[in-house]
Amino acid sequence: MALTALHGCPAPAKLNLFLHVTGRRPDGYHLLQSVFQLIDHGDILDFDLRDDERIVRVNDVPGVPEEQDLIVRALRALQAEYRRRHGKLPPGIAVRIEKRLPMGGGLGGGSSDAATALMAANHLWQVGLNTDELIALGLPLGADIPFFLFGETAFAEGVGEALQAVPGPDCWYVVIEPGVSVPTAAIFTAPDLTRNTKPITVADFLGRNTESQGSVEFGKNDLQDVAARLFPPVAEAIEWLGNHGAARMTGSGACVFSAFSTEQEAEQVLKQVPAKWIAWKTRSLTKHPMKSLLQINEL
């Protein structure tokens, strides 16, 4: 019998192990090179099919009106694709979000929610889209959605849509939320942003010392200096964590992380984090948990 609900669906966060800005497209979007790493900490989503055809969010998310929620927009895009294929709309979906990831944290929360929603609805509605087809639907909604649909550690280029799998690390991270929300556009439009980092190859990344897998010893985050200048708590968190290990900002900020080989080392640092910041430890993930849950094995 076909499923009518999927509860407890994970929408994990990502870390950008490095993030180079190598240029700018004529439309203003920036060309990036980055390694995206999934981590075992994220939002949790419940999906229930409805008796009508409406896509609704059943709980409030502060600062995100229902109509702007990337989950709702992603589900509507897939619903329209279903109609193109079948000539009628599929049943509606009610979605409940347990939001754990901070907004404007550089952890890709909104994009991950949307990717999980696309995977869940593709399954519930039995649309049968493959990952590349889901990526084509998701990319216009957010630059990080392709990565989450890809679902494994990836070397990313373009605006984040050209993805190659790279070996995933097995390590622990301490992540600090500096308590500010960083608007991505403000970082990319800053006049002092450097946009000319020399492009590297995936072999340059793979050629680094394997001991440092998953760490921040390779490259840099070109968005970090701008974010740290505009948002002093980001600078403060980088400085504090940097005294306990190599520390870096993820995405366009605000969150800051450091990698450790064992849970004990991560715990040692975590318990010293000043109480004014939210901080947590988490493990690297090699595969998106929705892929295991739904047995998606095509990649």
Ligand SMILES: C[C@](O)(CO)[C@H](O)COP(=O)(O)OP(=O)(O)OC[C@H]1O[C@@H](n2ccc(N)nc2=O)[C@H](O)[C@@H]1O
């Ligand atoms: C920097 C990253 O966090 C890396 O993971 C992401 O690429 C940002 O992705 P995101 O938050 O989903 O960002 P989007 O909502 O797609 O873009 C927000 C704004 O940031 C700027 N932007 C974003 C991505 C990019 N490659 N170049 C840009 O210039 C654009 O002005 C855009 O209007």
Ligand SMILES: Nc1ncnc2c1ncn2[C@@H]1O[C@H](COP(=O)(O)OP(=O)(O)OP(=O)(O)O)[C@@H](O)[C@H]1O
């Ligand atoms: N389900 C959602 N969860 C979070 N934010 C959402 C959602 N839907 C839409 N948004 C919008 O997306 C914006 C960015 O949120 P998000 O959590 O993805 O930031 P981020 O972690 O900085 O992302 P990135 O790493 O991609 O820059 C929010 O400020 C919000 O306006």
